[in-house]
Amino acid sequence: MGGMKISWLVGIIALAVIGVSFLQVRWLSNALDLRQQVFDQTVEQSLNTISHWILVEAEEETLQLDSTSINQGQILIADGMQRKSRSVLLRMESLPMDSLVILALEEYGITADAVYGAFDRYGQPAYLEGDSEIYREELIGEGYGVALGPLQFRVYFPNLKKHLLKSQLGAFVLSGFMLLVITIGFIYVMRSVLKSKELVRIRRDLMNNLTHELKTPISTIGLASEALGDPDLVLDEEQQTYYIGMIRGENKRLGVLVEKVLQASLTDSKSMKLYMQQVNVHDIIKEVVKNVTMQVRRRGGKIDLNIKASNPVIQADNIHLTNVIFNLIDNAIKYSPEGAQIEISSFQTDDGIELRISDNGLGIPKEFLGKVFERLFRVPTGNVHDVKGFGLGLSYVKNVVERHNGTIYVESEPNSGSTFIMKLKFNPNLA
Numbered sequence: 001m002g003g004m005k006i007s008w009l010v011g012i013i014a015l016a017v018i019g020v021s022f023l024q025v026r027w028l029s030n031a032l033d034l035r036q037q038v039f040d041q042t043v044e045q046s047l048n049t050i051s052h053w054i055l056v057e058a059e060e061e062t063l064q065l066d067s068t069s070i071n072q073g074q075i076l077i078a079d080g081m082q083r084k085s086r087s088v089l090l091r092m093e094s095l096p097m098d099s100l101v102i103l104a105l106e107e108y109g110i111t112a113d114a115v116y117g118a119f120d121r122y123g124q125p126a127y128l129e130g131d132s133e134i135y136r137e138e139l140i141g142e143g144y145g146v147a148l149g150p151l152q153f154r155v156y157f158p159n160l161k162k163h164l165l166k167s168q169l170g171a172f173v174l175s176g177f178m179l180l181v182i183t184i185g186f187i188y189v190m191r192s193v194l195k196s197k198e199l200v201r202i203r204r205d206l207m208n209n210l211t212h213e214l215k216t217p218i219s220t221i222g223l224a225s226e227a228l229g230d231p232d233l234v235l236d237e238e239q240q241t242y243y244i245g246m247i248r249g250e251n252k253r254l255g256v257l258v259e260k261v262l263q264a265s266l267t268d269s270k271s272m273k274l275y276m277q278q279v280n281v282h283d284i285i286k287e288v289v290k291n292v293t294m295q296v297r298r299r300g301g302k303i304d305l306n307i308k309a310s311n312p313v314i315q316a317d318n319i320h321l322t323n324v325i326f327n328l329i330d331n332a333i334k335y336s337p338e339g340a341q342i343e344i345s346s347f348q349t350d351d352g353i354e355l356r357i358s359d360n361g362l363g364i365p366k367e368f369l370g371k372v373f374e375r376l377f378r379v380p381t382g383n384v385h386d387v388k389g390f391g392l393g394l395s396y397v398k399n400v401v402e403r404h405n406g407t408i409y410v411e412s413e414p415n416s417g418s419t420f421i422m423k424l425k426f427n428p429n430l431a
Helices: 002-055 083-094 097-107 130-141 160-167 169-229 237-269 281-298 318-334 393-403
Strands: 115-119 125-128 144-148 151-156 276-280 302-307 313-317 341-348 352-358 407-412 418-425
Touching: 002 083, 002 097, 002 144, 002 151, 002 160, 002 169, 083 115, 083 125, 083 151, 115 130, 125 130, 130 151, 169 237, 276 281, 276 318, 281 302, 281 313, 281 318, 281 341, 281 352, 313 318, 313 418, 318 341, 318 352, 318 393, 318 418, 393 407
Parallel strands: 302 341
Antiparallel strands: 115 125, 115 151, 144 151, 276 313, 341 352, 352 418, 407 418
16 A cells, blocks of 8 residues: 555656646747747847938939949949939948947847848849858848838848847756756655665565564573473483573574674664774684584585785774674575585785685675675565575675775675675774
C-alpha cells in the first residue's frame, strides 16, 4: 500500500514538473511574440518619422539628375519616373541616409542593425546602397515598408531574431535556471524516495537476520542452562564441560553480534574516537589469525601468511585496526566453502603498507562491487541466505580505514573468490 502511495506521489510530482516546464516555455514564447509585436509597431513609427523627414522639403517640380550620385555608390532608376519621385530621390541623395535611419530607429529604442532602400511600384530598386544589394529580396519580401510619395521606403533587419532573443536573454536565463533547479530537485526527491524504499527493505532483512541470529544462541544457552540445573539429570564431568563450553561459545557469539551493532552505531553517529599510536600491522595480523585458526581448521581450510612488508609499523588505532582485520578475515571465512583457502599478504609502499586478504569463496558480481561497503548492504543470494549477517562489517571497515586517511577496495568475480586491498599510511595526518 505504501509503495503505491509513493508511486502516485512521484507521478504527481513528475506531472507537476512537466506542467511547470510547459508553462514556462509557453510564457517565454508568448513574451517573445509580444516583443515582436512591440518591435513591429516601433519600426512603423520610426519609418513614419523617416518618411516625414525626407518628404518635408522635397520639391514638386522636375529636377535634373545629379550625375555624381552614381559615383557615390547609389543606384538611381530615373527612366519613366514621375517628377515627385525624382524630387524624393534627390532629397534622399542630399541627406546622410545612414545617420538619419540610425537616428530615427534609436529614437524609438531600436538598436538592431538595418539595411534600407527605396522601391517603385513594380518592386524595382530606385535607391539602394551597395551593401544593401545582397538583401534586395529580403527587403521586398520580409522588410518593413512606408510610403515615400510614389515610392516605398523599406527597411530589413538581418539579425532580427538574435536581437529579439538578446532582449529577452535575462528572462530566458532566469527561466532556464528555475527549470534546472526544479529538475534537479525532482531527481533528488526521486532518488531519496527510491533509496528510502531500498533502506526499508534492507532494514526488514536486517531485523529478520538479527532475530534469527539472536534467537539461536539464546535458545542454546537456555537449553544448556536447564540441563546443568536439572537435578534429575545426572551429568558426568565431560558432559558438564560440554554444556559449559556451549554456553561460553554462544555467549561469545552474542558478544560478537552486539559488538557489530555497536560498531554500526559508532559509524552512524560519527562519534568514533581514534587513539593513535605506533602499531605493528604484522603483529596484529598474527594475533587475529591465531584467534580464528581453530574455526578455519574445523572447516578443513587454512590461512597462508605472505607478509613481506619491510616496515610494518604505522600510526593507527590498535583496537579499531584489529577489528578491521578481524572483519575482513571473518568475511573471507564466512563466504568461502569447506576447505577455505585464505591468503593474507603485505607489501611496502612509498608512504605506508598495503594489505591484501584473498579467498576462494563465492565472489561478488561486478554490479555489486561498488555497494559492498554500504551500510546494511548484502549481496543478494535469492530468498535463502546461506550466510547470516547484517551487512554492517564492511561498512565499519571502510569507515575506520577512511578515518585513518587510507583506502580500501575489492577485486572479485563470481565463483573466483575475492581480494580486499587496503592501503594505510605511516602517518595518516588526521584532521
